[in-house]
Amino acid sequence: xxxxxxxxxxxxxxxxxxxxxxxxxxxxxxxxxxxxxxxxxxxxxxxxxxxxxxxxxxxxxxxxxxxxxxxxxxxxxxxxxxxxxxxxxxxxxxxxxxxxxxxxxxxxxxxxxxxxxxxxxxxxxxxxxxxxxxxxxxxxxxxxxxxxxxxxxxxxxxxxxxxxxxxxxxxxxxxxxxxxxxxxxxxxxxxxxxxxxxxxxxxxxxxxxxxxxxxxxxxxxxxxxxxxxxxxxxxxxxxxxxxxxxxxxxxxxxxxxxxxxxxxxxxxxxxxxxxxxxxxxxxxxxxxxxxxxxxxxxxxxxxxxxxxxxxxxxxxxxxxxxxxxxxxxxxxxxxxxxxxxxxxxxxxxxxxxxxxxxxxxxxxxxxxxxxxxxxxxxxxxxxxxxxxxxxxxxxxxxxxxxxxxxxxxxxxxxxxxxxxxxxxxxxxxxxxxxxxxxxxxxxxxxxxxxxxxxxxxxxxxxxxxxxxxxxxxxxxxxxxxxxxxxxx
Numbered sequence: 079x080x081x082x083x084x085x086x087x088x089x090x091x092x093x094x095x096x097x098x099x100x101x102x103x104x105x106x107x108x109x110x111x112x113x114x115x116x117x118x119x120x121x122x123x124x125x126x127x128x129x130x131x132x133x134x135x136x137x138x139x140x141x142x143x144x145x146x147x148x149x150x151x152x153x154x155x156x157x158x159x160x161x162x163x164x165x166x167x168x169x170x171x172x173x174x175x176x177x178x179x180x181x182x183x184x185x186x187x188x189x190x191x192x193x194x195x196x197x198x199x200x201x202x203x204x205x206x207x208x209x210x211x212x213x214x215x216x217x218x219x220x221x222x223x224x225x226x227x228x229x230x231x232x233x234x235x236x237x238x239x240x241x242x243x244x245x246x247x248x249x250x251x252x253x254x255x256x257x258x259x260x261x262x263x264x265x266x267x268x269x270x271x272x273x274x275x276x277x278x279x280x281x282x283x284x285x286x287x288x289x290x291x292x293x294x295x296x297x298x299x300x301x302x303x304x305x306x307x308x309x310x311x312x313x314x315x316x317x318x319x320x321x322x323x324x325x326x327x328x329x330x331x332x333x334x335x336x337x338x339x340x341x342x343x344x345x346x347x348x349x350x351x352x353x354x355x356x357x358x359x360x361x362x363x364x365x366x367x368x369x370x371x372x373x374x375x376x377x378x379x380x381x382x383x384x385x386x387x388x389x390x391x392x393x394x395x396x397x398x399x400x401x402x403x404x405x406x407x408x409x410x411x412x413x414x415x416x417x418x419x420x421x422x423x424x425x426x427x428x429x430x431x432x433x434x435x436x437x438x439x440x441x442x443x444x445x446x447x448x449x450x451x452x453x454x455x456x457x458x459x460x461x462x463x464x465x466x467x468x469x470x471x472x473x474x475x476x477x478x479x480x481x482x483x484x485x486x487x488x489x490x491x492x493x494x495x496x497x498x499x500x501x502x503x504x505x506x507x508x509x510x511x512x513x514x515x516x517x518x519x520x521x522x523x524x525x526x527x528x529x530x531x532x533x534x535x536x537x538x539x540x541x542x543x544x545x546x547x548x549x550x551x552x553x554x555x556x557x558x559x560x561x562x563x564x565x566x
Contacts, residue, residue, distance in 0.1 A: 104160050105159070106128045106131050106132050106135075106159045108156070109157075109171075123468060124154070126467050127145075127467050127468075130464060131143060138454070139340045140456070141163070142160030144174055144362040144448070145362065145446070145448050145464070146369075146446070146448075148446070148447075151373065151377075153367075156172040156362060158174075162330065163332070163343075172362045174330060174332050174449075175326050176332050176449040177346045177356075178358050178359065178360050178365075178427055178436075179434055180284075180427030181358070181425045182357060182427065183354075183356075184424070185306070185310055186287055186291055186355070186408050187230055187390050188408070189309050190226070190290065190407055192309055192313075193294060193297055195387055199294070201226045202227065204224065204225060205226060208226075208293040208296055213267065221267065224276040227393070229286045229287070230408060231395045231405050231406070233276065233277050234272075234276055235273055235274045235278075236283040237271075237285060238282060238285070240262070240285045242258065242266055251336070251338065251430040253344055253348070253429065253431065254348055258288070258351045258352045263289065263292055280397055284355040285352070285355075286355075287356075288349075288353075291351065303321050306320065307320065314368055314371060315364075315367060315368075316360060318364055319359065319361070321354075329361075331359065334430075335451060337431070337453045337454040345431070356427060356429060361449070362447050362448075369447060372438070376388070377440050377443075380441075391406030391407070392406065393407065394411060397410075397552060398552055401552075402552055410425055412424075420442065421439070422439045423437070423439075424436045429453075432449070432451060432452075433448075433453025434450075444468045448461055476506070476522065477523055477525070479506075479522050484503040484508060487501055487539045490558070490559045491557060492556055493555070493556040494554070494555070497556075498513050499512055499544065500512075501537075506521070507519050507521045507522070519531070526540055534549045535549050
């Protein structure tokens with residue numbers, strides 16, 4: 079698409095935006111999913127979560143959201159709001175289909191582990207063992223050091239995305255169209271340059287998981303949609319889950335809307351051989367039932383080391399240099415900044431139009447599934463807020479500190495990756511701001527620890543450096559920079 083056409087298209091879109099859109103005014107519908115009497119605490123939690131959902135959906139003009147809540151190894155309730163399309167009459171429910179984006183990788187990892195158990199694939203083998211021998215000699219030599227484990231843990235050295243994926247509206251974060259053929263995948267494998275030495279570090283790659291799905295299809299000897307049906311539908315009962323987009327629409331699929339301009343309808347991504355990275359379509363009911371099975375498998379593994387294809391982070395790699403989060407076979411393992419005993423497992427995803435979250439806490443027996451037809455930052459913040467309610471996490475209490483105490487924390491901090499964080503003093507808190515980011519207020523809850531309201535992260539100051547803990551439990555350290563004065 080040339081620059082003139084892009085500009086013209088953008089003007090047309092802005093014109094549509096000025097027409098406005100019908101706001102989401104639907105009430106949240108809560109449906110108890112288990113035949114049991116809810117306790118007073120559970121009823122209050124559901125009421126509070128219902129209020130959170132209503133506030134965030136209304137504030138952000140979200141067309142639809144479907145949520146599954148698990149507590150004490152049972153489905154507590156489903157909560158749904160909105161309609162399958164703006165202005166429509168079909169209310170969203172727990173069986174409404176959404177594209178789940180990168181959460182797909184968890185189920186690709188599950189199928190890979192199933193085939194490992196069946197001894198059809200070796201996690202330590204080179205991926206060239208399972209790729210066509212028609213690849214050029216140079217490409218086979220390039221790919222030879224990459225193992226199946228490397229693909230599953232994003233340590234292959236593959237670039238993030240496929241070069242030949244067709245996204246004509248990419249400049250507006252638009253969807254992929256027209257699929258991605260076997261020929262295009264093999265051409266990309268031939269042409270791509272590895273971005274790092276295989277196995278040396280983790281770099282997230284959709285192309286890597288697309289290649290993983292292609293390998294699984296070849297190993298199993300059946301087409302990719304049938305392979306996902308065999309394990310997800312037939313074995314684990316995910317009866318409305320499919321990577322066949324036409325079938326997903328037949329099941330009843332929500333219409334997606336752009337996350338930047340929620341009045342603009344978009345479309346599901348047509349991903350072809352990249353479907354294993356982000357093309358699975360599913361429902362909150364299917365994902366909640368799967369989560370119960372997976373949570374139980376993790377609990378059994380923790381107690382008696384019982385092996386299961388559902389335990390996908392036994393073999394894992396650190397995302398960064400400081401431990402949490404970890405990445406297993408298409409699944410992440412986190413801890414919470416507020417309480418490091420709260421280890422949780424899962425994945426999420428966001429393609430423009432759809433977003434997903436699938437997170438469970440095996441020790442606390444709590445889980446959350448969320449699907450929406452218009453993603454964005456609001457979605458993660460809502461997930462964290464719901465976690466806080468189900469886990470009964472009490473809000474941090476702000477300490478009163480004398481203004482002089484802030485002096486030791488203010489300044490600019492340099493991180494190993496080259497990023498900087500500038501900390502300035504405010505009336506009863508500090509302001510932290512990265513070089514190109516927005517300023518955020520952080521409040522003291524201990525003498526040297528500061529929290530962000532409505533955001534599960536913190537700053538810890540000690541010995542002239544700052545520890546920044548993000549919502550995934552990942553820590554990074556910055557050293558306070560000294561200002562040198564030049565005297566003439």
